[in-house]
Amino acid sequence: MTQGIKIVTIGGGSSYTPELVEGFIKRYHELPVRELWLVDIEAGKEKLEIVGSLAKRMIEKAGLPIDVHLTLDRRAALKDADYVTTQFRVGLLDARAKDERIPLSHGVLGQETNGPGGLFKGLRTIPVILDIVKDMKELCPDAWLINFTNPAGMVTEAVLRYTDHKKIVGLCNVPIGIEMGVAKLLNVDHSRIRIDFAGLNHMVFGLDVYLDGVSVKDKVINLLSNPENSSFVKNIKGQGWEPEFIRALNVLTCPYHMYYYKKDEMLQKELKNFKDGTTRAEVVQKLEAELFELYKDPNLAIKPPQLEERGGAYYSDAAVRLISSIYNDKRDIQPVNTINNGAIASIPYKSAVEVSCVITKEGPKPIINGDLPVAVRGLVQQIKSFERVAAEAAVTGNYDTALLAMVINPLVPSDKVGKAILDEMLEAHKEYLPKFFQKVEA
């Protein structure tokens, strides 16, 4: 291998890429990236050109010797890679719009990660990820796969169960967002806050929270029972928990918990968006269009501040922080998706969990904090069952299994409704679901 690190970013034409590039620039002193390969598919070629040019300008401005490569040839990019990040969206935002709108048309939350929408996102994404892993086994078997692509929990579960590539980490900005939110609540610097995270992706809890190492959980829970403070992430801001409920729960929740503990209110809100044409996908489509207009400006050589509104705040920063900790064997603590191995007793031993880990050169190692509270084990188990059945459906292309995943999802109110949604979504996403349709055609 030549000097320096080779990074491959699949879905490199994503609007998030400038943040990632900014991350590499900021950490260049500890993470000497030599090559950054931005990979995309034919349909994303134009975006790749736009964002790739911006990336090159940013690096040039920073005066760093990082070579940026833009390519549609994934296998060429993967050859001898050190770290592969994935941030693609099969079917782009149009598919997300369907993931959200079709369930809503049946009066059901789409929830594009752990809900019916997430099921379809998984069905489209998992086969592609498994394909990437297959290429990696051949072209860069020692590389780490850092997966940002949602549903990150289901994707990590699928890679753990259906491949023998162990070097995968699933990454999400929700935990870091909670830390940031707590820091803001307490009016202290983020670096002074540490949280024991445990659960699943978008179903993660903060079992304890520390300020300078001393537990401040009671104080934080108390602050959280104030409706003003209940949500940490902008795009699904809620109305606040019932104080007695959050006090009895006695752990920090994540924003996605509102889909389960405030299902009705969330549904009403999203039905309104559905009617107004302002579902999240639709909002994001506009945001993205604006972002790419900005990116085109040949004078722009920094990450534009508007990107922060996109919703993926800290995402790429989290990724670069993770890669640097692996590369440098930092042994610091970061919350990531990895194999459970007993970290959470009530989750199957070999399943993916989202949990605070020590990040070493050999990857993340979960830290033990005891089991989840009894009260949340049921919901967590339910999402884990959903993830496992959904992953199986994605791998097999089996209709019955897909229906089963749909119906056991806690947002879906009945087998009949679930089947109606499933059938409509299968049809809508047909071109991205070859496993489900090739058999019919054969």
Place this chain on the structure above:
Amino acid sequence: MTQGIKIVTIGGGSSYTPELVEGFIKRYHELPVRELWLVDIEAGKEKLEIVGSLAKRMIEKAGLPIDVHLTLDRRAALKDADYVTTQFRVGLLDARAKDERIPLSHGVLGQETNGPGGLFKGLRTIPVILDIVKDMKELCPDAWLINFTNPAGMVTEAVLRYTDHKKIVGLCNVPIGIEMGVAKLLNVDHSRIRIDFAGLNHMVFGLDVYLDGVSVKDKVINLLSNPENSSFVKNIKGQGWEPEFIRALNVLTCPYHMYYYKKDEMLQKELKNFKDGTTRAEVVQKLEAELFELYKDPNLAIKPPQLEERGGAYYSDAAVRLISSIYNDKRDIQPVNTINNGAIASIPYKSAVEVSCVITKEGPKPIINGDLPVAVRGLVQQIKSFERVAAEAAVTGNYDTALLAMVINPLVPSDKVGKAILDEMLEAHKEYLPKFFQKVEA
């Protein structure tokens, strides 16, 4: 101890008692009952007299030397008992009507065992059961407690966690009803059918089903995917499963699963009943009134056939069968609620489960059939979490814990709605919830 067996039935004035008496008469040859004590409270005195007189006439007609005692003095009855059965309803059917109607008034299924209604039934019942157990430890420490009282799973969980009386069995007629239903489906005698039951009370699955010892699961699942055949118990007859769903689930369901896998349809149906004044409690109130009219007839000396419409078919038969198997160390297989001890890997080791057991003189011993299918583990875990938190609330009288139980219930759509239901129900059941109100008064 003198000759023969002493049975104590708490809630002896129940309309079910004639069935129980019939069971003792039928099995007298193998279960020589000497004394049957029917115990009730002051408010149930009249019913106790009516049903007790019928019981005496039935036994006289059968020509058996069983002494029937009617009493309001529970402690006197418990002295030296061999088997104690419980079939009482704290607050009677009026309370059940509230358990069903208050949640429905908020657009939520009440579900009087595993839903918000079941939570309140548990909050009223568990302290009474724990009191009975306390008396038993003093007056008949070697007696078996056979608990019919719903929510039987939650009650069994509470006794296992909060007492050191290990001789408890929770009993339900749902599994035997499923067996009967399968026998009817296959048009064979019940004795030729065996089912491997595993799960929780009213959340039990048939993992496999055998005809003369040979698995016929595929055939039965296939028959069940026919809408005509989907429900085995009269009082919550549904519309049938989506065939692909039940095929993918690949286990036998119980009728109560419709509350979770057909939530919408069940809710619509019950909202209609709510409006019409024909919720189950209201129907049963009428049935009971008619039954007691029948029971008063001094010429009646058998269990009247109308009792079967009451919904507790096989209940008392199941109880007498269980007592006989314990008494005779029969080592036959019966599905009961008992301590898990690893029978179901994904349920906590020390929790109550409903599972096929070998019934020995030392009580039920679970048979291992492997873990639950992945797809159902989540829902089962969720009900178990609910049962545990609800049992804790019943024991502590803590408002926050009760709210937590309410909100984590899969039928409850949000913390806000849950709180509204909780507050209204606490007020409605105030007189039966001393643990929650004594503190306020103090």
Place this chain on the structure above:
Amino acid sequence: MTQGIKIVTIGGGSSYTPELVEGFIKRYHELPVRELWLVDIEAGKEKLEIVGSLAKRMIEKAGLPIDVHLTLDRRAALKDADYVTTQFRVGLLDARAKDERIPLSHGVLGQETNGPGGLFKGLRTIPVILDIVKDMKELCPDAWLINFTNPAGMVTEAVLRYTDHKKIVGLCNVPIGIEMGVAKLLNVDHSRIRIDFAGLNHMVFGLDVYLDGVSVKDKVINLLSNPENSSFVKNIKGQGWEPEFIRALNVLTCPYHMYYYKKDEMLQKELKNFKDGTTRAEVVQKLEAELFELYKDPNLAIKPPQLEERGGAYYSDAAVRLISSIYNDKRDIQPVNTINNGAIASIPYKSAVEVSCVITKEGPKPIINGDLPVAVRGLVQQIKSFERVAAEAAVTGNYDTALLAMVINPLVPSDKVGKAILDEMLEAHKEYLPKFFQKVEA
């Protein structure tokens, strides 16, 4: 399939066969055997003829329509079999003599099942068993394999881990021997005694013991603390437990426990036998020679009583009882070796355990009795580790793995001594260990 049952007995020339035949005759009314195929290898041809002729005379005398077939063609025999029993000894008693004498020559107990001798018995036997299973998958995939061949625990573990044939039961006469012993101690009929067995083969404990369903454990433990009563099986009669020790252990032991809890005394005794040429193998060789002389008598048409001294008392009876319970879906309780599935919490979920099971037409289902006492978990785990590593060595033929199995065995005092024994035994059994030597030759 034609009418009646087809039984195949591999190792049919064994001196135990007449007992097996007697079992089939006694139970013919409930187990209508049509064909009994006795299979052996070329080296056992003469014995097969002798014992086969006796079998035919026994069946003729009983007037039963069972066809006895003698053959060296295993595959012909297996075709369409219903039950396959295995009772062979790779290398015959000469090999057993080496299993015992070589370790003793190094001052170490050979213990032909769980000790260094058992390791080598496993290394010779497991490949043959896996070969039989391979044939069964092809020729009689629905047949049950009833394995008597020692080390039965290790063999069952190997079949469970290294094949996908689930219809295997490992069988041992030790538990039934303990029941018989307890019945004798208490001077009651065997049918009135039931024991909750749990552990591993030759490492099984009686967690509780019942007379007519009522626990008499305390009484039995007390009787067992009398040195006169301590051992139930003739061939390894010991000197009795220290009363305080057995009282604190508080479970029934099996005779093989003396190798671990009385290692020194057992070693002294066996070293004497070693010197005198009276190790068990040598004694048995004489017994067998005498038995075959008896068997040759053309007037003999019953199982000769001298067979009982051979040490396998109840073995064949246990086998026929087991086959009949499977065939008739009896659902009675029998202790057998089968997959754990959580029956014993401290043993891996998918490992073989010896445990009381309900015997159904679909095979044995373990009954749960809670975990093993803390005090015995260590030793049980140690034997399980030994079994697993030994099975791996048998399958791979890896020298290092075989050495590891040897050294972690609790009877082996050091890596150096273990290596010396291993090397000498590998050489001595060379012709029966092709997996270990083919590579060297290649």
Place this chain on the structure above:
Amino acid sequence: MTQGIKIVTIGGGSSYTPELVEGFIKRYHELPVRELWLVDIEAGKEKLEIVGSLAKRMIEKAGLPIDVHLTLDRRAALKDADYVTTQFRVGLLDARAKDERIPLSHGVLGQETNGPGGLFKGLRTIPVILDIVKDMKELCPDAWLINFTNPAGMVTEAVLRYTDHKKIVGLCNVPIGIEMGVAKLLNVDHSRIRIDFAGLNHMVFGLDVYLDGVSVKDKVINLLSNPENSSFVKNIKGQGWEPEFIRALNVLTCPYHMYYYKKDEMLQKELKNFKDGTTRAEVVQKLEAELFELYKDPNLAIKPPQLEERGGAYYSDAAVRLISSIYNDKRDIQPVNTINNGAIASIPYKSAVEVSCVITKEGPKPIINGDLPVAVRGLVQQIKSFERVAAEAAVTGNYDTALLAMVINPLVPSDKVGKAILDEMLEAHKEYLPKFFQKVEA
């Protein structure tokens, strides 16, 4: 609380104290100790004076404002302590000599931590530790107990099971010794080596070993299979592992493993020492006498280099490092004894384990590395069973339980020999075992 940290060292008159003091001096910049209380009992008064005076001279020489207090009043010392370290020996080295010599007189290894000697050390020590914890709950409930006193695993287990004081860490120098040894083997600085430790105290394994974060396990195992390199700790230097054995074991061992995997050789060596009067206790008695002669020198104001021969190398350094990481919430990785909570799947969830932990201000949190290799689970479980039964005996003073602990120890060859050793040791240590003798006297 006033400024700075209050440390209490129970057994302050120990010869190790100067090392501890040196540690506090070295780390004063990050660990501002204000008060160091050295506590001992009447019998240790003279040593306390000697070592305390040296401590004062060392601190004075370092020019630090640490107040050293010498006292026999434990409760006065504990008041408002921040960290309590324990390094006492009930019965002093005379007791250790008996722990070693009595078993040897029966031909059995004494092994003063995990063997029969360790059992008695535990029986003497645990009641004293539980007493200290009781005082701490009253006088300094938020203080950390850092226990050096052997058998550290058994002591930690006892505190976890029999008290509700969760702030305990058991500490041993063996893991750090292995790290130092590996560093030396590889000729690199200690700071570049990290090992994933997992197991029990004095029964710990290195599951993987890293140089600068990259696994070098294969290389190290290979080096270890060279007899020259096999042992890392001076005082039980062995002869080296059989290369094939250590390769198949495929984990790093600790020096104490020689007692189990080289039992014979260790026994021969110790029997020779027994005869020569050179058992470890006897050697240490001489060393200690010499050390105290040195300590008396009023001109000595440093830790004398001869202390390193005492065997506790790195012990006190490990302790100060641990205290500093807790105090400063360093989140670095250190191997300590703490509650398992699932870190090692095959060890009970609530038991003490010795495992690599992240050290936070709220204490150690185990890092997950997957389960122990199959081959070592048995021995580890056996020691854990021994520790648990021994701890129970220590708490109850029950003779039968003590005998059970003795007999299940892997070094003890039979119940008879175990009983003989037990009886002789109980008598020999009578004055330190009030729980066992008060009842007899009563």
